Amino acid sequence: MIRRYRDGDVDGAEAISESLDPVLDAIKVVGNPISTKAALKLIGHDVGGVRLPLVEATPGEVAQIRAALERGGVLEPSRA
Numbered sequence: 001m002i003r004r005y006r007d008g009d010v011d012g013a014e015a016i017s018e019s020l021d022p023v024l025d026a027i028k029v030v031g032n033p034i035s036t037k038a039a040l041k042l043i044g045h046d047v048g049g050v051r052l053p054l055v056e057a058t059p060g061e062v063a064q065i066r067a068a069l070e071r072g073g074v075l076e077p078s079r080a
Contacts, residue, residue: 022072026065030057038065043074 005013027035033050038057040047042065049056057065069075 019072022068023074026068026072029064029068030061035061035065038062039069039074042066042069 001013001016004010004016023039026039029035030038031054034054034057037047037050038061042062066075066078070077
């Protein structure tokens with residue numbers, strides 16, 4: 001994105017930035033590192049839990065994170 005912007009391709013840089021919006025939405029569901037760890041777990045990384053006083057993302061929050069990652073093309077849509 002930065003390279004495109006520096007090369008004068010502002011539209012290309014904006015397109016990349018906009019494509020990241022759903023992933024950024026996933027991170028904003030609940031405070032960090034809770035959302036980040038939940039998102040990483042959803043894509044298959046074993047990142048462990050959060051330390052107290054933090055708590056794991058609720059099932060509803062995980063569903064919101066999953067939906068945002070699916071919109072961003074990071075995860076395939078679940079077949080429920």
